[in-house]
Amino acid sequence: MTPLLPGLAGGLVALGILGIVVGLRPAPVVPKQPRKNSGRGRFVIDSRTRMLLLIGLGLGIVGWVVTGWVLALVIAPVAVIGLPVLLSAPPAATQINRLEAMEEWTRSLAGVLTVGIGLEQALVATLRSTPGPISAGVTRLVSRLRARWDTETALRAFADELDDATGDLIAANLILAARRRGAGLTSVLEGLAESVAADVRARRQVEADRAKPRSTARWVTVISASVLVVLALSGSYVKPYGSPIGQVILVVLLAAYVATLVWMRRMATGKPLPRFLDRRTDLSLGSGVTP
Template structure:
C-alpha cells in the first residue's frame, strides 16, 4: 500500500472531526435583513408622452422623405430627451425647500417669544408657512390637533421633510418639547441663521454648476441646428445614408448623449445622511 492512501484517509478523518466541531459550536444569530425596497417604476408625464408622439410622427416623415430610417428613433429621443438632460437639476427645488425651512423656523421662534407653548406655536406657524413645506407642516399641525404626542408628531415631520437639515430642526424641537425651557426661541433663531448660511452656500454652488450646463445647452442647440441645415442643404450627410453610416451615426450620437448624462450626474450633489426617523433607521440597518 502506498503512503498516499493512509495520508489521504487521515486528512479526511481530521477534516470530518473539524466539521463536526464547527457544527456543534454556537454562533450568534445573523442580523435581520433590511426590507427590500420595491423596484421603482418609470412613469412618463403627459408632456413627455406628447413629445414622444410628436417626435415619432416627425421622425416617420423624415424617414419617408429622406430614407434615413434611423430618424424614427433619433427624432423622438431628441425631442423628449434633450429637454430633460439640459434642464436644471432638482437642486434648485431643494434650495427653495431649505429657504422655506429657514423662514418657518424663524416664524416658530417669533411665536415662542410671545410666551405661548411649543404646540401652540407650531399650530400658529401654519399661517405663515412657505409653500414648499406647507404640506408637511399641515400634516404636523393635523397630528397635534388630533392629540398626538409631540415627540411622535415631530418624528413623523422629519420623515415628511426627508432632509438632513429637517432632521436638525426636528431634533431641536424635540429637545425643546422634552426640556420645556425658555431658551428654545433663541436656539431656533441661531438654527435659522445657520440654515440661512447653508442656503447662501448652496446658491453659490448652484450658480457655479449652472455655467457648464448653459455651455452644454448652447453647444447642443448649435450642433442640432448645423446638422439640420447641412442635412437639408447639401451632401454632407450622404455617407450616413447607408446602413453602416446610420449605425455609425447612432453610435456617435449615443456617445454625445452619454457625455450629457455624465455631466448631469456629476452636477448632482449627494444628500447628507439623515439621523432621525424611520427612513434613517432603515438606511442604517
C-alpha cells in the same frame, strides 16, 4: 448588410439611452402615504410626453422620407423627448426653496416662543405664516397635536414627511426641547435659522455657477443639431452616413454625445445629505443637539 440591421441596432441603443434619461428624471417630493393595492400596475404616459412622442415620430418619418435614413425614425423621437430632460436644470431650485421655507418657519417659531408660550401652542401659532413648500407638513403636525398626539411622536412624523437632513435637525431640537421644557430653545432656533440661511445662500451661488456650463451645452447642442439637419438635407458631407456602416457609426457618435450630456447632468445633480432621525432613533440630551 441590409439597412434594417443598423436601424434595429440604433433602435436598441436609443431605447437604452431613453431608459437612462427616464431614470435620471427627478421624482417629485410627496409626503409618504400608505400604498393602496390597485390589483395591477399600469405604465402611464402623461399628455406632454405623448405629444412630444407624436411630434418626434412625425419628424422621424419626414427625415426618413427626405434622407432615406432608417435611424431617423428612432433618433427624432428620442431627441424630442430626451434632450429637454438632459438640458433642463436639475430640481435644485425646489430643494433650495424647501430649505428657505424651513429657515423662515424656524425663525418664525423662535419669534413666537419669545412671548413665553409653550412649545405646542407656538407650533400651532406658526401655522398661518408657514411658507408654502412645507405648509402641508406643518398643517399635519398641528392636526396631530390638536388630536392629542404625543409631541415627540408628532415631531418624528413631521421629520419623516420633510425627509430632509435639515428637517431632522430642526425636529431633533424641538424633540429635546419638548423633553426638557427649559429655556434656551429660542436662541438655538435662531442660530439654526442663521445656519440654514447660510446654506441657502451657498447653494444658490453653486447653482448660479452650474447654470453657465448648462447654458453652453444647450447652445452647442442646438447648433450641432441644426448643422446636422441642414447638411443631411442639402449637402454631400453626411452622405457616407446613409450606408449601413455609416448608420452604425452615426449611432455610436450620437450615443457618445448623449452619454456626455448624461455625465454632465449627473455631476450637476447634488446628492442630498443622509438623514439621521427616524422613529427608532434614540435622542439623548448629551448627543450635542440640545437647546
